[in-house]
Amino acid sequence: MTTWDAATLQIVWQRLISVADEMAAVLLRTAFSSVVRESNDLACAVLTADGALLVEYGRSVPVFTGTVAGTVRAMLEHIGVENLQPGDVIATNDPWYGNTHLPDLTAAAPVFRDGRIVAYVASICHLSDIGGASEGAFAQDVYEEGFCLPPVKLVAAGVPNTLVRQILARNVRVPDQVLGDVDALVAANALGARRLRQMLDNDPTLDLREAAENICGATERAVRASIRRIPDGRYSADIDLDGFEEPKKIVVTVEVAGDEMVIDYAGTSAQSRYGINSASPTYGYTRYGLACLLAPDVPNNEGAQRPITIRVPEGSLLQPTKGAAVSANFPAHAIPAVLSRALLGPLPTRVAAAAGTPFWVVGIRGQAQDGPFASLLCFNGGQGASEGQDGHPTLSTPSNVSNTPVEVIESQVPVLVESKRIVRGSGGDGRWRGGEGQEVTIRSIHSEPLDVIFLTERIEHAAPGLAGGQDGRTGLLQIDGVDVADPKGRTALHPDSRILLRTPGGGGYGAA
Structure with a gap:
């Protein structure tokens, strides 16, 4: 029996976090996709035996850590916990099983001890390609967006599922790269499971259920205490976005009562005919935005979600009907900014102005003598300013995806980056200035036309100041x-x- 004093709790908590961090190190070093290796588009987590989020890799893309537990629970319900055995890895990229969009694959593995499941480890990464028309926003349903894998066993009792691998490879343009990404997920989970078993072997008295109760309980208490400091009431705001076929608006009302909070997106624009809709990222970025505002110093886990209810109208931009296109779910990235606008009054030192972008994507693919190539390149705009701090230039917010380095761009696809500079003065003015965007010039040096897709935002609607x-x-x-x-x-x-x-600048904070 473990005595859960503050020191013991902190030691166990940090050891579990280190497991997720080591998993991420494996994924970063072995993934084939440049958007994973160079831009950090990934997540790793440890979950409880019930599939609740326990700890996460600290640099995980925020939307993943807000959704991974739901995806794993949906897979378990579909496959059946009773059908799992040691050495299994289950996976899906289906948005209607809680996944973000088709290019992101979620893989999870049960951790067995003494014949029973004591935890799960899970990893997510952005695959090099997922087939379909493209990863752009122009698809009009999820079927155009690529290959959709329902919950399956990628690995059964330690043996790779050859049929699933063959079907996946046949439906993508760069099969060797995609299967390399899949193998990286499997390797990360294997390392995580091994580290958890070693941790339990070193301390046979440690009960992960008790650890989860204490860890998630500490986070829940911190979040509830922060909510109690906000006066009861309703706090509303909205934010305008470029949209696709027409401009779109996100509307939020935050209802606070005691130590509980309801987030309601009634009034948000209807879903788009194109792929800018958001399904599970709505919940991920809501939870992340609130984590920043309520208890930013407490590591995220399931306890942070217990005091919060999220309501999203069906058929809206943030909760499209099943089958809608969702690949370019950029509107969800504006959720933390609209939550900041709503809670400016009670939390002026915690909120931040809107960012210029989460990140802009340029997808380039084509055919070379040695076979097809495909790569996603990321370029960030300026961060929004906050009280006491200017926004950082070219920093992705809220999705912490890094800029793709010039050397990597030129090694991945046949282009030359002729120039790259910070756009001085592009951040919003204010007592604290918004972060600046960047300007990049890319020239094709390929002998044939390149197939290029763009994912951008804030060309028509600037990042608003606060x-x-x-x-x-x-x-x-x-x-x-x-x-x-x-x-x-x-x-x-x-x-x-x-x-x-030329990526957009972030909004400024406070009157100059």
């Missing part, structure tokens, strides 16, 4: 000096043609 701060500067996307008519679309980049992208 508390009297000014808006950031909008973004710009051009090919050969001409504005791209469809900045969330697909185009052919001809030999020697140039892309110029």
Whole structure:
């Protein structure tokens, strides 16, 4: 029996976090996709035997840590816990099993001890390719967006599922890269399971159920205490976005009563005909935004979710009907900003102005003599400012995806990065200035046209300032000096043609 004093709790908590961190190290070093290795588009977590989030890798993409537990629980319900055995790895990329979108694959493995499951480990990464028309926003249903894998066993009792691997490889453009990403997920989970078993072997008295109760309980108490400091009432705000076929709006009302909170998105725009809709990321970014506002110093886990109820209208941009296209779920990235706007009054030192972008994506693919290639390149805008702090330049918020380095871009696809600079003055003015965006010029050096997709935001609607701060500067996307008519679309980049992208600046905070 473990005595759960403060010191013991902290030691066990940090040891469990280190398991998730080691899993991420494996994933970062072995994944094939540059968006994982260079841009950190991944997550690793340890879950309880009931599938509740216990600890996570500290640099996980926030949306994943808000959704991974739901995805694992949905897979377990589909497959059946009774059908699991040591050495199994289950996986899905289905958005209607709680996954974010098709390019992200969630893989989980049970951790057995003395014949019973004592925990799960889970990893997520963005695959190099997932087939379909493209990863852009122009698909009009999920079937156009790529290969959808229902919950299956990727590995059964330590033996890879050859049929699943063959079907997946046949449906993607770069099968060796995709299967390499899949193997990286399996390896990360294997390391996590091994470390947990070693931890339990070293301390046979440790009960992970008790550890979870204490860890999640500590987080829940911290979140409830923070909510109690907010006066009871209703706090509302909205934020405008470029959308696709038309501008879109996110509306939120935060209801506070005692130590509980309800987040209601009634009034948000209807779902789009195109792939900018958000399903599970709505919940992930709501939980992340509230974690930043309520208890930012407490590691995230299931306890943070207990005092909070999230309501999203069916058929809206943030909760589309089943089968809708969801690949480019950029609107969900604005959720932390609209929560900040709503809670500016009671939490002025915690909120932040809107970021210029979560990140802009340029997807490039084509055919070379040695086979097909496909890569996703990420470019960040400016961070929003907050009380006491200017926004950082070219920093992705809220999704902590890093800029793709020039050397990696040029090694992955046949282009030349001719220039890259910070756009001075693009952040919103204010007592604290918004972060600045960047300008990048990319020229094709391929002998054939390249297939290019763009995912951008805030070309029409600037990142709004907060508390009297000014808006950031909008973004710009051009090919050969001409504005791209469809900045969330697909185009052919001809030999020697140039892309110029200028990411938006973040909003300023406070009147100057």
